Amino acid sequence: MNPKIKDLLDNVNNIYPGTVMTRVNGEETGELHIDQASQEILGQRLLIELENKTESDFLLGNELLKMLLTLNGITPQVFFALTFNDETLDEQLIQIATRMHRVVIHAITYRELAKQQITTLETANAYFAGLHEELTPETGEIDDESLWRLLMILDALAFADTINAQHFVSDLQRDYPLAYTAAKKLVQPILSADLKQARHIRHRIISLFTGVDEVLVQWGKPTINAKEYVTVTSVLSKRQLELPVNQVFTIFHSEMTDYQTQKTAYVGLSKTDTQNSFVVSPPENEADKPDFFKELYALKVSDLFRKLSLPYIERL
Template sequence: MQAKDVQLNTEVQGLLDQVNALYPGKVSVSFISDQQVGFVRHDQAQQVKVGDDIVIQVADLTAPNYTAAHELVHLLMVLSGFPQVFFSLTTGQPQLDEQLMIMGTELYDIVSHVVVVKEQQKHQLITDEIKQLYLNGVTATLKPEPTPVDDEMTLRTLTLLDALVFFGTGDQAVMDQFERDYPISLAAAKKLYAIITEKPVTSPFSLRRNVVKLFKAFDEQLEAWHLPALHNTEFTTLSSVLSQRQLGLEVKQVFEFYHSDMHEKTTQRRAYVGINRTDQQNAFVLPAPAPKEDSPEYFTKYYNLTVEELFKQLKMPYILR
């Protein structure tokens, strides 16, 4: 099979039509490679912005419809008002920033996959063949756990957590294989899976709640393994889901400003992170004032705005609950 021969099936075409009905530009799917690696993995497609349009580029033809649909559902979620992640902070170390962004996005995506998988099942896109190809993707990504464990425990745990979202915990053959090859990381992934499935994702609010829970629980797991925590509750900005009442409250009632050691990317000045008082999650980032603006009033004026006024001023998207 060659890229030029691939046709979207009716289910995936339907998803593409749904996305185009919501997106102001044009969304298209492009198969950009003839490669067929024999497994599916979520890095086989990406969204590329071309002017006002979005092209979903699929770089592997092992399961082109499944892979395109996966990306389309992610896009559909954003267009339907589910929270997104943003990265406005820098540690001053580009490589570390990159790693933190990848990890923050991965954790957010895993929670999103709870919705994506359900949607793909609804469209009959997860067949026994796809399940096998997904399993092939896990084994292609992960080496079995050595004794003593190596430095790939984080990757194993993330990959297995995502696999639990995909398979659930009821497929005994898959669970037995994971148990045999990755006993320690599977135990960690199961704990995290229980946390993110304790309450169903039925709305933008519940998705956001589960993302924050996972950010915190994943750090706890890393610390239990004496690995450095990611601090996604500070580093990663997650869209706020607010009620009409909260929008009318003063900023200081809903958020507190936390003086971060990190810098705001655009200005390169020290950052103040707007932390949600309820769950301690980064909701927006303000740069420290320029020297000539530096006065106690600088923050007082922000604190006294309503939440709606502040978000408008920052051009920060939010979701109405």
């Protein structure tokens, strides 16, 4: 393990309420896949595990940086409190939304890994070898792989922005022109944004949700509608936290189900950006619903999040 990665692990362990461990399995494959890193909670311990040794310092560094950003309250997280009661569809949407969220976070972590000289030419070779292994070249038509190409190329452009990678980017343009064109337009505002503050990061996450849906509409594909489906950590000022819920959020009835209660879901949308910020289930008895919502809207925002055991980030 690179000493810089060891220091990063120590920094995470100084904050994490338990112990974070790492394990690297397998051999070198020459292909880097971001998904080959996984996390497992074992009591008070959290294990970050890699499927193989290819660019293990880069992958471990990326996972540890993401943890550090989360633990320090810098990066908003995504939660999945709604369900379509269709396991396959839910899994697909979770995977897609997680990928979109990760693009924005990787714009931060990839930059830091390059700055710390963890990213090398070998890392780039392995990254793009892994990407080309996962994707098939476009045929000039929109197909079932188009969205997956878009998501992977978004991440690839965030990675390429941190290194001298023009020939890698040229390969993306050649093999995946439709996805590349869309991804370049979507990723540029992320790469040029100031991603040091949580509210700016949240804004870019939500903008990407919207942007991907706009591309899918142009392509004649079903949209993800992550603005309703995905709960994103709220970033609120001290003043907003003291306000009643009805001044900060609008609550509306969703066609989806509350995953936890398996009852009708109501979604709290931020009045600032109309993003899903929390999910509640009212009483089943119709006569009790008016009082439920009256009390909910009157709650202080900070009390609501405490009641829901839902984290939020206080804006500086």
